[in-house]
Amino acid sequence: xxxxxxxxxxxHMAMQDTLMVVGGKWKLVLLSILMTGGKKRFRELSRxxxxxxxxxxxxxxxxxxxELVSRTVCHTRPVTVEYAITPYCETLLEVITAMNKWxxxxxxxxxxxxxxxxxxx
Amino acid sequence: xxxxxxxxxxxHMAMQDTLMVVGGKWKLVLLSILMTGGKKRFRELSRxxxxxxxxxxxxxxxxxxxELVSRTVCHTRPVTVEYAITPYCETLLEVITAMNKWxxxxxxxxxxxxxxxxxxx
Numbered sequence: 001x002x003x004x005x006x007x008x009x010x011x012h013m014a015m016q017d018t019l020m021v022v023g024g025k026w027k028l029v030l031l032s033i034l035m036t037g038g039k040k041r042f043r044e045l046s047r048x049x050x051x052x053x054x055x056x057x058x059x060x061x062x063x064x065x066x067e068l069v070s071r072t073v074c075h076t077r078p079v080t081v082e083y084a085i086t087p088y089c090e091t092l093l094e095v096i097t098a099m100n101k102w103x104x105x106x107x108x109x110x111x112x113x114x115x116x117x118x119x120x121x
Numbered sequence: 122x123x124x125x126x127x128x129x130x131x132x133h134m135a136m137q138d139t140l141m142v143v144g145g146k147w148k149l150v151l152l153s154i155l156m157t158g159g160k161k162r163f164r165e166l167s168r169x170x171x172x173x174x175x176x177x178x179x180x181x182x183x184x185x186x187x188e189l190v191s192r193t194v195c196h197t198r199p200v201t202v203e204y205a206i207t208p209y210c211e212t213l214l215e216v217i218t219a220m221n222k223w224x225x226x227x228x229x230x231x232x233x234x235x236x237x238x239x240x241x242x
Contacts, residue, residue, distance in 0.1 A: 010225075011153060011157070011221055012150050012153060012154070013224070013228075014220070014221045014222075014223075014224030014225045014228070015149050015150060015153060015217070015220050015221055015224055016146070016150065016224070017224035017225075017227060017228055018220040018221075018223050018224035018227070019144070019145075019146065019149065019220070021227060023140070023144055023145070023146075024140075024144070025137070025140065025144075028136050028140065029133050029136060029137065032132060032133060032136060033133070036132070066227070066231070067230075067234075088230070091223065091226065091227075092223060094219040094222070094223070095216075095219045095220055095223050096136070097219075098215045098216045098218075098219040098220075099135070099136050099139040099140070099216055099219075100132055100135045100136055100139075101135075101215070102135075102139050102212065102213060102215070102216050103134070103135030103136055103137070103138035103139035103142075104131075104135045104138075105212065106138060106139070106142060106187070106212075107134075107135070107138055109188075109209070110187070113188075
């Protein structure tokens with residue numbers, strides 16, 4: 001019973017770790033923009049994701065801390081800052097793929113259900 | 122370019138759908154408690170997950186709305202309410218497994234890094 005409880009707690013801890021690192025509204029969206037579109041400047045990211053600079057800055061800092069995103073200061077005038085995914089970020093591919101797949105099927109599931117309800121009513 | 126942009130937006134939408142349904146601090150933890158431990162009463166869930174009744178009630182309601190959790194009122198005295206995962210919830214297994222796996226490896230990655238830093242300093 002105790003062993004089971006420990007295994008169970010470990011699984012919850014692992015899940016909460018993942019949610020802490022890539023949960024929230026924006027982090028996975030930012031990572032997939034950088035994964036599909038390559039490196040981006042701060043302003044580009046802010047525009048494409050539709051995130052305010054204040055929130056974006058905080059999110060990117062946390063992603064950088066977890067080694068998922070790299071930040072490069074380009075010595076242009078004015079200075080620009082580029083963000084890109086790191087090679088380590090590729091370890092997240094399985095999570096991202098599974099979430100994409102489930103999101104699509106769940107939307108179909110829910111909209112299918114509402115179509116059925118409409119017909120029945 | 123436009124087609125690419127649409128495919129990209131669809132992927133972000135799918136990800137945000139998934140995050141909306143199972144994101145946040147508690148939902149996946151609750152689902153995995155119910156997956157591994159079977160059906161639970163409200164109080165049991167509150168104690169095991171360490172969530173206040175107010176938050177738990179809201180989280181369970183949202184999970185029920187998305188057909189991931191079923192709620193059964195048992196006509197005992199006093200009335201008890203039991204929660205269980207639905208068969209549909211099994212579609213989430215891939216997401217949960219991928220997140221568990223990544224959480225574990227990321228913790229090792231980060232603690233490994235801090236051990237290396239300690240040795241170096």
